[in-house]
Amino acid sequence: MPFELTDTHTCADIGLIATGNSLIELFSDSAFGLTSVMVELNDVSDSRIIPIEIYGDDLENLFYHWLSEIIYLKDAEHFLLKNCVIELDEQNFVIKGKLTGDTIDSNRHILKIDVKAVTYYKFKVEKIGLVWRGEVVFDL
Amino acid sequence: MKKDRFKRISPNIWEIPTDFKQGMRVPARILSSEELIDGIDDKVIDQITNVACLSGIKKYALCMPDGHCGYGFPIGGVAGFSKNDGIISPGGIGFDINCGMRLLRTDLTFDEIKPKMELLLNKLFLTIPSGVGSSGFLKLNKGQFTDIMEKGADWCLESGYATSNDIEHIEDHGRISHADHTTVSEKAISRGINQMGTLGSGNHYLEVEIAHPEGIYNRDIAKVFGIDRDNQVIVAIHCGSRGFGHQIATDYLEVFDKCSKKYDLVVRDKELMSAPIKSDEGQRYFRAMACAANAAFVNRQLITFGIRKVFSEVFGKNVHELGVETIYDVAHNIAKMEKYEIGGREEELLIHRKGATRSFGPGRPEIPKDYQLVGQPVIVGGSMETGSALLCGAKQADEETFGSTLHGAGRTMSRMQAKRTARGESIRQKMKDDGIMVKTGYMPGLAEEAAFAYKDIDSVVSAVHSIGISKKVARFKPVLNIKG
Numbered sequence: 001m002p003f004e005l006t007d008t009h010t011c012a013d014i015g016l017i018a019t020g021n022s023l024i025e026l027f028s029d030s031a032f033g034l035t036s037v038m039v040e041l042n043d044v045s046d047s048r049i050i051p052i053e054i055y056g057d058d059l060e061n062l063f064y065h066w067l068s069e070i071i072y073l074k075d076a077e078h079f080l081l082k083n084c085v086i087e088l089d090e091q092n093f094v095i096k097g098k099l100t101g102d103t104i105d106s107n108r109h110i111l112k113i114d115v116k117a118v119t120y121y122k123f124k125v126e127k128i129g130l131v132w133r134g135e136v137v138f139d140l
Numbered sequence: 141m142k143k144d145r146f147k148r149i150s151p152n153i154w155e156i157p158t159d160f161k162q163g164m165r166v167p168a169r170i171l172s173s174e175e176l177i178d179g180i181d182d183k184v185i186d187q188i189t190n191v192a193c194l195s196g197i198k199k200y201a202l203c204m205p206d207g208h209c210g211y212g213f214p215i216g217g218v219a220g221f222s223k224n225d226g227i228i229s230p231g232g233i234g235f236d237i238n239c240g241m242r243l244l245r246t247d248l249t250f251d252e253i254k255p256k257m258e259l260l261l262n263k264l265f266l267t268i269p270s271g272v273g274s275s276g277f278l279k280l281n282k283g284q285f286t287d288i289m290e291k292g293a294d295w296c297l298e299s300g301y302a303t304s305n306d307i308e309h310i311e312d313h314g315r316i317s318h319a320d321h322t323t324v325s326e327k328a329i330s331r332g333i334n335q336m337g338t339l340g341s342g343n344h345y346l347e348v349e350i351a352h353p354e355g356i357y358n359r360d361i362a363k364v365f366g367i368d369r370d371n372q373v374i375v376a377i378h379c380g381s382r383g384f385g386h387q388i389a390t391d392y393l394e395v396f397d398k399c400s401k402k403y404d405l406v407v408r409d410k411e412l413m414s415a416p417i418k419s420d421e422g423q424r425y426f427r428a429m430a431c432a433a434n435a436a437f438v439n440r441q442l443i444t445f446g447i448r449k450v451f452s453e454v455f456g457k458n459v460h461e462l463g464v465e466t467i468y469d470v471a472h473n474i475a476k477m478e479k480y481e482i483g484g485r486e487e488e489l490l491i492h493r494k495g496a497t498r499s500f501g502p503g504r505p506e507i508p509k510d511y512q513l514v515g516q517p518v519i520v521g522g523s524m525e526t527g528s529a530l531l532c533g534a535k536q537a538d539e540e541t542f543g544s545t546l547h548g549a550g551r552t553m554s555r556m557q558a559k560r561t562a563r564g565e566s567i568r569q570k571m572k573d574d575g576i577m578v579k580t581g582y583m584p585g586l587a588e589e590a591a592f593a594y595k596d597i598d599s600v601v602s603a604v605h606s607i608g609i610s611k612k613v614a615r616f617k618p619v620l621n622i623k624g
Contacts, residue, residue, distance in 0.1 A: 011551045
């Protein structure tokens with residue numbers, strides 16, 4: 001499982017632990033994990049494309065902005081993520097690429113629980129051996 | 141025994157002295173009954189003692205009886221910071237700025253709604269949008285949304301969605317005057333502009349409840365609040381500022397991340413990031429937070445408008461004939477400038493309430509004219525199986541808790557654990573057996589909000605009643621619930 005939802009940190013909300021062989025894998029899997037809190041992933045189509053360009057001050061800040069963008073797009077664009085094709089500049093902390101996904105439709109989607117925000121609680125991005133690992137708690 | 145680590149100040153107040161943790165500027169105080177104190181999570185103790193370390197904190201860092209683990213502050217956390225050398229922290233307010241509750245009274249009784257319960261539930265579910273990504277019935281332009289940010293519920297009055305009686309019965313009359321739209325990002329506006337009049341999800345809900353005679357603790361005060369007949373129908377609304385407020389909190393946490401270094405502030409938890417109240421960053425957040433608070437008041441007012449429309453359609457009478465009036469609307473997540481006596485001197489403090497309710501007693505100019513003799517209504521949300529409680533504010537709260545009290549039952553079990561414990565369908569059936577019809581877009585979510593995942597609301601309410609910071613008025617039993 002590239003991501004796992006956890007409840008060890010706070011009782012009101014939900015945690016996510018994701019791993020990847022590359023930063024792109026980690027970032028992608030974390031975004032799918034986040035989306036899986038809000039909707040049953042299997043029902044999400046890839047009928048829409050949204051170009052993105054996200055900047056950070058450092059790697060953790062970029063990770064924070066990346067996940068926050070997924071939440072933002074859910075509210076502002078009614079967009080649910082299906083897939084992402086991104087490039088990640090590890091030197092300048094920039095993500096460029098496109099997200100594919102679907103427009104929220106309560107008739108087609110099993111909508112679960114809204115994620116309000118990415119918190120800094122237990123927030124971490126680290127490389128353990130050859131594997132990148134991210135940990136984050138979402139406010140519900 | 142956990143309580144052995146605390147100094148017992150009174151039967152329901154437990155103090156953690158400043159030598160508990162290095163850097164504590166004031167003691168921490170946990171308000172709790174003896175039976176609940178041993179169940180207090182260690183993380184809550186860690187969080188409230190971290191709050192006690194923040195710059196400019198006065199008297200005590202307080203945790204209400206419904207306290208549970210949050211980010212930065214625990215949920216149920218209250219603290220007052222000096223206007224001169226204190227801080228403001230988004231972690232002391234929460235991501236859902238002005239998440240709060242509104243209670244509506246009606247002239248209807250349980251017997252009158254019984255034949256139309258299913259119709260009422262279905263129409264409420266269709267009219268009040270809830271769940272992930274839902275949009276409200278209003279298509280607002282940016283100019284209108286700017287007015288919502290700065291005028292709050294007054295915008296609803298001007299636009300025909302509120303009555304002057306509603307405005308009188310909202311905390312701060314539904315308009316926090318220092319709101320300034322220039323402090324709010326375009327992203328926050330984009331997230332919130334389509335969401336006014338929606339419930340959201342998680343623990344947000346809309347509930348039709350009954351004021352049974354055995355649940356009325358103080359008949360005289362209940363009457364002042366408009367609860368004046370047996371088995372009266374009450375409506376409870378629990379929601380906040382939606383994506384707009386969540387984005388403002390997200391934006392400013394990042395701004396404040398840089399402030400700790402700039403202003404040499406010691407931060408023990410990244411979620412307690414803060415800025416001096418007097419700093420430019422602190423002032424900007426204070427104004428942006430007020431925009432979100434105003435939007436939350438508008439959100440609950442527009443939901444009220446929708447509820448009135450539904451009641452009118454279902455019962456074939458206009459809202460005046462049905463007596464659907466706002467009892468009160470309170471903020472549970474907010475920071476406000478208030479004056480308190482500190483060491484014999486009156487001082488202006490920025491009171492942070494995160495999962496806590498203002499509890500002003502009789503005679504305060506801030507509370508509605510018709511409640512002057514009894515104090516403000518304090519609305520406490522229970523789990524969807526137990527219903528809400530109504531209390532009134534008391535002067536004692538000014539001395540003990542910076543005019544604050546509890547806000548809910550308080551969660552004790554994680555959402556995932558709750559889902560492992562019971563299935564949503566079995567909770568729905570159990571609620572049906574108990575006379576509660578529930579509707580939701582996501583059935584497993586019912587298990588997450590089941591009564592077993594929360595503290596006993598009567599126990600936490602009794603604790604604040606015994607301390608005297610607010611007084612029991614009534615308990616309502618739910619009959620219809622829309623879970624967001």
